[in-house]
Structure formats: structure tokens, C-alpha cells
Amino acid sequence: MPAFWFFLSIFLLCLSYVSTAAEPVTCSGIVPMKYRYDKISIADFGGVGDGVTVNTKAFRAAIYRIQHLHRRGGTLLYIPPGVYLTESFNLTSHMTLYLARGAVIKATQDTRNWPLIAPLPSYGRGRERPGGRYVSFIHGDGVHDVVITGENGTIDGQGDVWWNMWRQRTLQFTRPNLIEFINSKNIIISNVIFQNSPFWNIHPVYSSNIVVRYVTILAPADSPNTDGIDPDSSSNVCIEDSYISTGDDLVAVKSGWDEYGIAYGRPSSDITIRRIRGSSPFSGIAIGSETSGGVENVFAEHINLYNMGVGIHIKTNIGRGGFIRNITVSNVFMEKARKGIKIAGDVGDHPDDKFNPNALPVVKGITLTDIWGIQVLQAGLIQGIKNSPFTGICLSNINLHGMTATTRTPPWKCSDVSGAAHLVSPIQCSELTGAQHATSCSNY
Ligand SMILES: *[C@@H]1O[C@H](CO)[C@@H](O)[C@H](O)[C@H]1NC(C)=O
Ligand SMILES: *[C@@H]1O[C@H](CO)[C@@H](O)[C@H](O)[C@H]1NC(C)=O
Numbered sequence: 459m460p461a462f463w464f465f466l467s468i469f470l471l472c473l474s475y476v477s478t479a480a481e482p483v484t485c486s487g488i489v490p491m492k493y494r495y496d497k498i499s500i501a502d503f504g505g506v507g508d509g510v511t512v513n514t515k516a517f518r519a520a521i522y523r524i525q526h527l528h529r530r531g532g533t534l535l536y537i538p539p540g541v542y543l544t545e546s547f548n549l550t551s552h553m554t555l556y557l558a559r560g561a562v563i564k565a566t567q568d569t570r571n572w573p574l575i576a577p578l579p580s581y582g583r584g585r586e587r588p589g590g591r592y593v594s595f596i597h598g599d600g601v602h603d604v605v606i607t608g609e610n611g612t613i614d615g616q617g618d619v620w621w622n623m624w625r626q627r628t629l630q631f632t633r634p635n636l637i638e639f640i641n642s643k644n645i646i647i648s649n650v651i652f653q654n655s656p657f658w659n660i661h662p663v664y665s666s667n668i669v670v671r672y673v674t675i676l677a678p679a680d681s682p683n684t685d686g687i688d689p690d691s692s693s694n695v696c697i698e699d700s701y702i703s704t705g706d707d708l709v710a711v712k713s714g715w716d717e718y719g720i721a722y723g724r725p726s727s728d729i730t731i732r733r734i735r736g737s738s739p740f741s742g743i744a745i746g747s748e749t750s751g752g753v754e755n756v757f758a759e760h761i762n763l764y765n766m767g768v769g770i771h772i773k774t775n776i777g778r779g780g781f782i783r784n785i786t787v788s789n790v791f792m793e794k795a796r797k798g799i800k801i802a803g804d805v806g807d808h809p810d811d812k813f814n815p816n817a818l819p820v821v822k823g824i825t826l827t828d829i830w831g832i833q834v835l836q837a838g839l840i841q842g843i844k845n846s847p848f849t850g851i852c853l854s855n856i857n858l859h860g861m862t863a864t865t866r867t868p869p870w871k872c873s874d875v876s877g878a879a880h881l882v883s884p885i886q887c888s889e890l891t892g893a894q895h896a897t898s899c900s901n902y
């Protein structure tokens with residue numbers, strides 16, 4: 459009965475088409491979205507959205523109420539339309555911070571009274587200045603079951619005063635992140651716009667089960683260190699369906715630096731990055747350069763980049779130690795980039811001169827497939843470390859084409875690297891062409 463099989467297969471084909479069309483593949487199921495029956499509004503705590511009133515007391519009182527009344531199923535804190543100026547505040551477990559359409563939570567620019575907290579042990583000091591660091595604008599320490607969501611309201615860091623202090627070299631301590639979660643788990647951040655962060659935008663550190671999706675992250679291209687999302691010594695992180703345009707890396711996976719990161723020894727692992735679009739003078743998808751606790755099992759796909767510094771950037775340094783392994787990046791399209799791909803062992807600064815020059819990072823098992831680019835000045839630069847060559851570097855189906863035919867830069871530059879290349883245009887580095895790609899690409 460060939461007709462039966464014919465119709466069955468058509469039916470199955472339609473079914474699979476319908477199901478994939480209706481539900482694109484997602485990792486967001488690692489933290490289920492919570493409905494909260496108990497709801498309060500910032501207005502009930504004296505919050506005024508006039509853009510002038512400082513609402514610190516209202517935010518702290520509302521969150522104190524959530525923490526101490528701990529209603530079954532947690533509590534939703536509603537932020538109505540309006541501009542709510544406030545100093546930094548701490549989140550608590552079992553809460554949803556819900557921003558209505560037109561709601562803006564705006565950081566004050568009082569840099570003098572901004573609270574300080576201890577440096578992260580895996581950094582040993584602030585990331586940019588020795589000593590403590592300014593607490594993030596919205597902070598979660600040791601919390602779980604937290605959702606930040608709504609109808610695409612805005613969290614605005616008003617970072618320009620901080621950027622100017624950085625430019626004028628008058629910063630005393632490391633600038634605040636816009637949002638940081640430390641030692642936290644089961645966090646969802648979705649449907650929010652983040653803008654003008656003083657420093658990194660979203661920083662989960664020593665945390666697990668983190669979902670960031672449907673967010674927009676904006677900062678001027680010349681704003682210093684305004685990374686988009688930086689999972690740091692964190693595991694089970696899902697970043698999807700977002701637009702990020704900032705002054706530094708769009709997504710950068712980290713795990714502490716040098717002797718402090720090695721001693722702390724907490725890797726970042728199991729990180730999915732999917733359907734991200736954006737622009738930056740620095741990197742699109744980055745690993746590092748702070749990778750001393752190790753980074754493994756990173757999977758990034760369907761990435762769309764425009765006006766980039768480096769499309770895909772894996773970076774570490776002598777003294778970092780740690781490892782970067784089992785990294786897969788596929789289905790990337792980029793238009794206008796200085797470099798398409800860069801994997802290098804000489805990137806990033808050191809916390810102090812106590813780093814161990816014999817702590818060489820191990821970079822192994824990097825698979826890059828289906829990468830397309832136009833107006834890419836240089837296709838690739840892969841430079842391992844002499845006494846710790848990068849291995850299992852696998853490139854396949856890569857087409858990165860230049861701005862003009864007269865560019866003097868060679869399309870690829872490779873050293874201290876082994877692995878394989880298959881269907882790479884323009885022609886790849888000879889270090890990768892000789893190998894048998896079947897074996898080196900299936901290491902991981
Ligand atoms: C917020 O949390 C930090 C870090 O846990 C703590 O040092 C600080 O005192 C808290 N701030 C307030 C206002 O509770
Ligand atoms: C909010 O923004 C996201 C991401 O851009 C978008 O997918 C979603 O439809 C928007 N939601 C609303 C309620 O406007």
C-alpha cells in the first residue's frame with residue numbers, strides 16, 4: 459500500500475514542520491516561569507514615578523515585606539508606568555520584579571554614596587581597581603527563585619557619570635554592574651530593556667540555572683566595559699532571543715582570573731547561547747579572557763552580528779591557567795567585522811604581578827561550523843601558546859569574505875594550533891589543513 463505510506467510520510471512531515479514552526483528549540487525550560495498570586499505595587503510603599511523622587515526607601519521596604527512575609531508561592535512587585543529613580547537595592551528569594559510597559563527603574567548618579575562590597579574571591583580584587591567594588595545597581599546575593607520580567611520596561615543605569623570617571627581616571631573602585639547575582643540559582647530575566655550600565659550589564663557569578671531571554675541591552679558603542687551578559691563561574695545558563703548592542707563584548711563567558719581564579723577553581727559550564735543579534739566594537743560571542751576556573755560545554759548557535767570588532771573570540775593568557783574545552787559555535791552570520799574569528803593566548807591583563815607565568819591555559823576541542831560573513835577584514839587569527847598549543851580546533855563550512863580585494867592582511871594567521879579544517883573559504887591556515895579532520899573533530 460504505497461499510498462498509505464506516502465500519506466503517512468506527508469502527515470509526519472507536516473507534523474514535524476508544524477511543531478518546529480510553533481516551538482523553536484529552547485533551553486529556557488531549565489527554570490520554569492512562576493505565576494505569583496500575591497502581588498504588591500511599588501506605589502503601595504510610597505513609590506513615585508516622577509523621575510525626580512528618590513525611591514530607595516520604597517524599593518527596600520517592598521522587598522523587606524516580600525522577604526519577611528514570605529507568602530506561599532512568592533510575591534510579585536509591580537512597577538507601574540513612570541520613571542522610578544532609586545539607589546541600588548537587593549533582591550530577595552521568591553520574588554518577581556515586574557516592570558509594566560513604560561516603567562523605568564533608573565539608577566541615581568550619586569557615585570559618592572554608592573555602597574561598596576567585598577571583591578569576588580575568584581578575582582581577588584575589583585576587576586578594574588584594587589580593593590572592594592561598588593555593589594551592582596540591582597543585586598542578588600544567595601537568592602533563588604527570582605524573576606525579573608514584565609512588558610519590556612527599562613532598567614537604566616545612567617552610566618555616563620561612571621564612564622566619565624573611567625575616562626578621566628578618577629574612579630576609586632570598580633564600577634557597579636547593572637545586575638549581579640552571586641551564589642544564586644533559579645533566576646529568570648526576560649522581557650526587560652537594559653540601558654546605559656555603568657559597567658557589565660548582567661553578571662551571574664557562582665550561580666546556576668539562569669535564563670536570560672527576550673531582553674534588549676543597549677549602551678553606546680564608546681561606553682567602556684559595558685559587556686552584555688557575562689556568566690562567570692556559573693553553570694546551566696540559557697541565553698536566548700535577545701538583541702545586544704553595547705561598547706564591549708555582547709556575551710562573554712568567564713571564570714575568574716589568574717592566581718585568584720585558579721585557587722577558587724569554579725568553572726563555567728553548560729552554557730547555551732542562541733538567537734542573539736547585535737553590534738559592538740569588541741566581540742560578539744566571547745569566552746574569556748578571565749577563564750582561570752575553566753570554561754566547558756558552551757554551545758552557541760544562530761548568532762547574527764553587524765558592525766563588529768571580532769565575531770567569535772576565545773581569549774586567554776599566560777598566567778590564567780584553567781581550561782577552555784568543548785566549545786561549539788554554529789550558524790553565525792556577520793556583516794562588517796574587523797575579524798571573523800579570533801582564538802588567542804595573549805589577551806587580557808593581570809590582577810597583579812603575583813600571577814604564575816607557568817600557569818598555562820589548556821584550550822582543547824573548539825568546533826566552529828557554518829560561519830558566514832561579508833565585509834570581514836580578516837577571516838581568522840588562531841594563535842596558541844608555544845608550550846601549550848591549542849588542540850582539536852575544528853573549522854567547518856566557514857565563509858568569511860573581505861572588504862576589498864586589495865586588503866594586505868592575510869585572511870588567516872595561525873600558530874601553535876592543531877585540529878582540522880573543512881570547507882573554509884578563503885583558504886585556511888596550513889596548520890589545520892594537513893590533519894585528518896574526522897579524528898580531530900570528533901574528540902569531543
Ligand atoms: C545588600 O547586599 C549586600 C551584599 O550581600 C550587603 O552588603 C548590603 O548590606 C545589602 N544592602 C542592604 C541595603 O540591605
Ligand atoms: C518585548 O520584547 C521582546 C524582545 O524584543 C519581544 O519578543 C516581545 O514581543 C516584547 N513584548 C512586548 C509585550 O512588547
Ligand SMILES: *[C@@H]1O[C@H](CO)[C@@H](O)[C@H](O)[C@H]1NC(C)=O
Pocket residue numbers: 754755756757784786902
Ligand atoms: C560538550 O558540550 C555539549 C554542549 O554543547 C554537551 O551536550 C556535551 O555533553 C559535552 N560533551 C562532553 C564530553 O562533556
